[in-house]
Amino acid sequence: MHQILSQFSSTLRAAGIRVSTAEVLDCASALPCIQSFEREIFKITLQAHLIKTQKDLGKFNHCFELFFDQADPDQALSFFQPEETDPVQDFLREQMQETLQELPSEPLSTMTTHQAQMDLAVMDFLANNDERILEIIEQTLQGQVGPISSQNSPLSGFFVLSKRLEIQKSIDTVRSALKGFFKQAGREENSIEYLKQLYRQRRVQNARLDLLSQMLSGTQTRNVFKTRIYKDPLPEQNEIRGKSLFSLEPEEKEQIFFLMRNLIRKVNTNASLRLKQHHRGKINIKKTFRESMRYGGLPIKLHYQNKLKRKGEIVVLCDVSGSVYTMAKVMLSLIYSLSSQFRQVRSFAFIDDMVEITEYFENDQMEETVEQVLADHWKNGVANSDYGQAFREFESDYMSIIGPRTTVIIFGDARNNGRMTEHRIVEQMKERGKRLLWLNPERSNTWNMGDSEVDAYLPSCTEFRECRNYEQLEAFIHKLSLS
Amino acid sequence: MTTPTLNKPEDLKIILSQQKYIASNIISTVLYLAIKLKKPLLVEGPAGVGKTELAKSLSKALNYPLIRLQCYEGLDESKALYEWEYAKQLLYIQILKDKISETLEDAVSLSEAIAKLSQQEDAFFSERFLLPRPLLKAIQSKTTTVLLIDEIDKADPEFEAFLLEFLSDFAVTIPELGTFEAHTPPIVILTSNDQRDLSDALKRRCLHLYIDYPELELEKNIILTKIPEFDHQLLDQTLKFIQQIRKLGVKKAPSISESIDWIQSLLALQMKEWNREEIQMTLSVLLKYQTDIEHVKKKLL
Numbered sequence: 157m158h159q160i161l162s163q164f165s166s167t168l169r170a171a172g173i174r175v176s177t178a179e180v181l182d183c184a185s186a187l188p189c190i191q192s193f194e195r196e197i198f199k200i201t202l203q204a205h206l207i208k209t210q211k212d213l214g215k216f217n218h219c220f221e222l223f224f225d226q227a228d229p230d231q232a233l234s235f236f237q238p239e240e241t242d243p244v245q246d247f248l249r250e251q252m253q254e255t256l257q258e259l260p261s262e263p264l265s266t267m268t269t270h271q272a273q274m275d276l277a278v279m280d281f282l283a284n285n286d287e288r289i290l291e292i293i294e295q296t297l298q299g300q301v302g303p304i305s306s307q308n309s310p311l312s313g314f315f316v317l318s319k320r321l322e323i324q325k326s327i328d329t330v331r332s333a334l335k336g337f338f339k340q341a342g343r344e345e346n347s348i349e350y351l352k353q354l355y356r357q358r359r360v361q362n363a364r365l366d367l368l369s370q371m372l373s374g375t376q377t378r379n380v381f382k383t384r385i386y387k388d389p390l391p392e393q394n395e396i397r398g399k400s401l402f403s404l405e406p407e408e409k410e411q412i413f414f415l416m417r418n419l420i421r422k423v424n425t426n427a428s429l430r431l432k433q434h435h436r437g438k439i440n441i442k443k444t445f446r447e448s449m450r451y452g453g454l455p456i457k458l459h460y461q462n463k464l465k466r467k468g469e470i471v472v473l474c475d476v477s478g479s480v481y482t483m484a485k486v487m488l489s490l491i492y493s494l495s496s497q498f499r500q501v502r503s504f505a506f507i508d509d510m511v512e513i514t515e516y517f518e519n520d521q522m523e524e525t526v527e528q529v530l531a532d533h534w535k536n537g538v539a540n541s542d543y544g545q546a547f548r549e550f551e552s553d554y555m556s557i558i559g560p561r562t563t564v565i566i567f568g569d570a571r572n573n574g575r576m577t578e579h580r581i582v583e584q585m586k587e588r589g590k591r592l593l594w595l596n597p598e599r600s601n602t603w604n605m606g607d608s609e610v611d612a613y614l615p616s617c618t619e620f621r622e623c624r625n626y627e628q629l630e631a632f633i634h635k636l637s638l639s
Numbered sequence: 640m641t642t643p644t645l646n647k648p649e650d651l652k653i654i655l656s657q658q659k660y661i662a663s664n665i666i667s668t669v670l671y672l673a674i675k676l677k678k679p680l681l682v683e684g685p686a687g688v689g690k691t692e693l694a695k696s697l698s699k700a701l702n703y704p705l706i707r708l709q710c711y712e713g714l715d716e717s718k719a720l721y722e723w724e725y726a727k728q729l730l731y732i733q734i735l736k737d738k739i740s741e742t743l744e745d746a747v748s749l750s751e752a753i754a755k756l757s758q759q760e761d762a763f764f765s766e767r768f769l770l771p772r773p774l775l776k777a778i779q780s781k782t783t784t785v786l787l788i789d790e791i792d793k794a795d796p797e798f799e800a801f802l803l804e805f806l807s808d809f810a811v812t813i814p815e816l817g818t819f820e821a822h823t824p825p826i827v828i829l830t831s832n833d834q835r836d837l838s839d840a841l842k843r844r845c846l847h848l849y850i851d852y853p854e855l856e857l858e859k860n861i862i863l864t865k866i867p868e869f870d871h872q873l874l875d876q877t878l879k880f881i882q883q884i885r886k887l888g889v890k891k892a893p894s895i896s897e898s899i900d901w902i903q904s905l906l907a908l909q910m911k912e913w914n915r916e917e918i919q920m921t922l923s924v925l926l927k928y929q930t931d932i933e934h935v936k937k938k939l940l
Contacts, residue, residue, distance in 0.1 A: 185676070186672055200664065200668040200669060201672060203847075204847055208681075208839075209842075210833075213849065421835050451725060456729070
């Protein structure tokens with residue numbers, strides 16, 4: 157049982173679920189508590205111990221089906237390997253042919269008979285001939301061969317085999333010996349048929365899952381199947397972190413959102429810790445004395461003078477033209493998830509006009525916001541970016557909201573269609589505010605090419621960043637919340 | 640009243656149903672394991688699916704006292720574990736002033752007086768002056784208790800870290816008095832609404848149970864247990880409607896407690912058959928956002 161459990165947990169790990177050893181141990185100690193081995197209860201027990209996040213439940217169900225249920229092997233395997241040919245079987249056939257050619261007729265005496273029979277049967281069994289294994293099982297049932305313990309169970313036997321060539325040497329001898337058993341077994345067709353049926357459903361999936369977990373633990377079989385199956389979740393995640401946010405598949409988007417949620421949590425937690433530490437300051441004599449009256453004048457409880465929470469303000473100006481706006485959406489939603497750290501967040505969208513969109517976000521309609529803004533304000537559809545006009549409008553209507561604690565964030569590609577840049581207004585914003593950060597979703601080597609006016613704005617910014625993938629976004633968010 | 644014996648998950652299901660809590664197989668099995676293994680149980684799921692209710696029903700069903708710790712931002716040890724009762728200590732000192740000066744009377748020097756006084760320290764830092772908060776209460780209790788740590792996700796991460804020690808050993812250390820160990824380990828149930836992700840360390844120590852919105856049959860059972868007088872045929876229709884809403888992807892999907900409220904209000908309005916107008920009028924019981932109500936009206940009514 158324990159071996160099965162550890163194999164199952166390796167399978168879960170292979171599927172990208174984090175399972176700690178302690179959890180497996182706990183689970184092992186829990187299993188004796190369930191008296192009836194009903195499938196559902198067994199499954200729930202495993203689930204409660206090994207799966208601690210709801211999002212892993214789907215994977216768990218799938219792995220469980222693969223591992224324990226008698227599902228259709230072909231369908232079950234599609235989860236790991238949507239290939240038509242079967243590498244395990246090919247590999248086995250190759251191995252077997254090689255062995256047969258190289259070592260045709262060695263005697264059986266080099267090894268224990270039971271082990272050899274078992275291993276060879278397994279070999280055949282995996283290569284799509286299950287007669288032998290059935291015969292051995294039949295024998296076991298009749299008490300002629302020792303019981304199949306977990307240690308020399310068919311599956312682990314295969315791996316012993318792959319490491320020990322001498323087991324393979326006796327393949328022919330045993331084959332002829334097994335022919336006898338085959339005849340013997342032929343007499344009891346019913347039991348054979350029953351076992352056959354049972355095993356046919358299970359064998360391939362079990363064997364492969366087992367192979368899979370072995371491969372992951374780094375055995376030598378690994379390179380044989382190197383084109384198969386497993387991608388370490390970590391590098392994959394790293395890939396995503398560096399991938400441009402424009403070209404994400406829906407699945408990857410989900411992963412990015414998951415990463416973002418984590419990031420926001422971390423950043424917010426850190427910020428709340430920092431704010432808390434701010435509370436500790438000088439002793440508030442007045443309050444401490446007043447409180448001490450309750451206790452006969454003894455200053456039992458000390459009160460501190462809370463330092464003022466120094467929360468900054470944020471003003472975000474987002475270019476929502478063309479392709480930039482998908483990124484703008486992500487940016488804005490990120491900034492609003494952090495809004496608890498700031499005294500105020502105000503946001504504006506622009507193409508040629510500057511439109512305040514703060515209230516859309518405050519009403520928590522993140523999803524439709526940008527589309528809605530676009531529909532509301534640029535009804536005619538086509539509008540070309542005009543940073544100059546947008547900045548002029550900002551200057552006349554909103555410049556006063558920028559105060560000494562305001563961080564201004566401008567998000568845009570600075571492609572101005574050859575119009576006035578009005579960089580003096582940007583300069584003015586920087587001077588009024590605490591700092592001005594410009595995020596450009598374009599790759600830095602395309603800056604200043606075509607109608608890009610990066611160089612005109614660059615001197616007026618405290619910081620000018622490329623921001624086109626998750627990693628850059630993360631770095632920016634950390635910076636923003638720290639300072 | 641005695642505590643019923645539990646030999647299999649089914650037993651738990653039965654005694655919970657006597658408390659009008661209809662548990663699915665997964666709920667009863669995981670809870671059963673948590674009780675048998677004496678491990679804390681972390682229950683997650685959307686608001687209103689009966690996480691807190693589970694702990695309450697369990698305590699009633701097993702006839703164990705329920706101790707509840709409601710978590711919130713800023714919850715700390717002095718609110719969760721114990722606090723010294725300063726006022727009482729001071730009051731005693733005031734009353735015993737004479738006695739104290741008597742004790743210190745023959746002390747020659749100041750340091751001798753302090754030494755004498757410190758010998759008496761134990762008198763003032765004893766259990767008498769300890770104000771036990773929920774966690775300590777659960778440990779001190781002579782009988783098994785059900786300890787409900789509600790909405791753990793609302794507490795700060797620091798508090799979560801502090802809980803780790805408590806959950807693994809069921810012991811609490813008070814510097815002045817030493818370590819208190821539980822007479823009988825409490826049955827600990829933690830609930831979370833997924834406001835933030837809990838730490839892996841905490842999750843590791845707990846069994847995990849996710850309660851989702853119930854299947855149609857189960858929800859029907861639950862409602863019939865709570866409101867047996869409601870028309871069965873109408874109930875089917877109503878529940879199908881609710882299930883449809885959940886699939887619609889509204890901002891706040893109706894939970895079991897909201898379905899119960901809604902069906903109760905339909906009963907109060909004496910609705911006999913599916914009546915579009917009355918449904919529309921009462922929709923605000925079921926849905927908590929105006930945009931959701933509009934959305935449902937447009938799509939389903």
